[in-house]
Amino acid sequence: MKIDRLIGIITILLQKEKTTTAQLAERFEVSRRTIQRDIDHICKAGIPIGESERTIEPYFIMFRWSAWYVYGYCLTKQDYRLFKLNRLSKLQSLKTSYEERVISEKELDFDNYIWRDDIKLSALFDISVKYRLIDEHGPECITFDNQSGKLLFVNNFTNRSYLLQWILSYGDSVKVIEPPDLVDEICLNAKNILHQYK
Structure with a gap:
């Protein structure tokens, strides 16, 4: 079941176990591509999977799903991401500027950032x-x-x-x-x- 796999992946990564996509795929008996999609869903949902430093170009701050989020373009992942504000620490404002990117309607469909297993x-x-x-x-x-x-x-x-x-x-x-x-x-x-x- 997808939710069980996601919880399992989060648990492994939060314990700071060093692991690869191939090892996770073998452990959960799915493809590497499925594991990569799961990790993307976890990141997009704003769940921190270990300490990591990200540089983002912020576009929106919004209140959804009973919490505050910042939506922006992650330079580390080269993709749009949604970050839960109360899970961010050591924030720094960089003295740099950036050109505003064109955001597609698909990217703005924020309900897709949360997996919806019935x-x-x-x-x-x-x-x-x-x-x-x-x-x-x-x-x-x-x-x-x-x-x-x-x-x-x-x-x-x-x-x-x-x-x-x-x-x-x-x-x-x-x-x-x-x-x-x-x-x-x-x-x-x-x-x-x-x-x-x-």
Whole structure:
């Protein structure tokens, strides 16, 4: 799965292990080209993969995905990059000037900088929330589950944070079946909420 591979690559590189694209490709059983694309996605998402010095020509500062980013042309990588501001340190303003580059519309489609692997949610909902589910996701997402007497909801989500908040907004009217890691996260949130009232 792509997200597992990306997390694995980030973990290896943050541990400052010296490795090559070929070694990563062999370790994750994919091509070198796939590894290179993964590393580009990681860099474009603003995730630091070890200490590195970059010189950029900044073009925009923007607030997206709940954080501030600087978008610019990276002279080191010879490509446009998106850098998360709170992950940058030791910033220096160089006393140089540069000619403004022409930026294509494709480069300005910032949603492509974040990988979007779908999260497939399967959950059982109480009948009492049927119309809310239909209003929010349409009738095709629910079927009646004879065994439990509840509504089986199956749908894909792209934003994990939104998904977690959405599920929690249903309180005890929902039970998540999969993915299992989301079940664990919901349990942890429920414990933290309970702790607030002790």
